[in-house]
Amino acid sequence: MTDPSSKRRQYRESKEEERITLQKLERKHVRISETDKEKIDDVTDTGELKMPRKRFYRQRAHSNPFSDHSLEYPVSPDEMDWSKLYPYYHDGGMEEGQISKTVEIADIGCGFGGLTVALAEEFPDTLILGMEIRVQVTQYVEDRLLALRENSDESNGYQNAAVIRGNAMKFLPNFFYKGQLSKMFFCFPDPHFKQRKHKARIITTTLLSEYAYVLKEGGVIYTITDVLDLHEWMVKHLDAHPLFERLDKEWEQADRCVQIMSNATEEGKKVSRNGGDKWVACYRRLPSGAT
DSSP states (O other): OOOHHHHHHHHHHHHHHHHHHHHHHHHTTOOOOHHHHTTOSSBOTTSOBOOOOGGGGOOOSOOOTTSOOOOOOOSSGGGOOGGGTOGGGOOTTSOTTOOSSOEEEEEETOTTSHHHHHHHHHOTTSEEEEEEOOHHHHHHHHHHHHHHHHHTTTTTTTTTEEEEEOOHHHHHHHHSOTTOEEEEEEESOOOOOSGGGGGGSSOOHHHHHHHHHHEEEEEEEEEEESOHHHHHHHHHHHHHOTTEEEOOHHHHHHOHHHHHHHHHSHHHHHHHHTTOOOEEEEEEEOOTTOO
């Protein structure tokens, strides 16, 4: 009998080889050849790359943000090499690592990338970055985006979306300049139910000050959860922060991003299937010194 864990590992190893090949070609602005496609197992009869199979990338639902995850991160935004993530926006005339646009939308704790992909479709001219701390889940999103890019060769679709393994609770200002982002999404974050674990929640007074730093004035923080206690916690802390102002229900109902985040994430789809509630709260970044 085949060991399921061994089968998952073999699948991920084969996808890693494929990922390296595709990333090298992307940096050269070259599409994968038909000859190379013949060497890849996950190709459809029409020559498109198959989407990665999620079951081979399964990991624990959440990860301890305070653990040492051996993450790579730049010393400052000036040191970040964005060309590896968005090679379409880098050409030979630019300095190494530079691209022609800057990231404006961050999907924090992006999971399996449902929202990141949906936002890439909704905002084709805007760079979207998914940030995820779990190794295998990050690899899944990488493989998903690479397949989507390769299969959208005529329209150059999904070149504006990327994922990076990172801990937003520790290193966000290492990646983004002050006022760089226009939207930040926190979708179905870990509720950390036990009171002694509340300090690990993604929304706290200290972290909100960091989010306010990287979010431009007028930018929006989007939150959604199926846990009422967590929703009330996030609302309490955002209401108390002087640099954020809650947007009303009328605004939420009219905003396209609220509709997308309510239905695009894997967790959101599961909540819908189970008939659960979804609690939404959105906040606008106020000008510094406005209060």
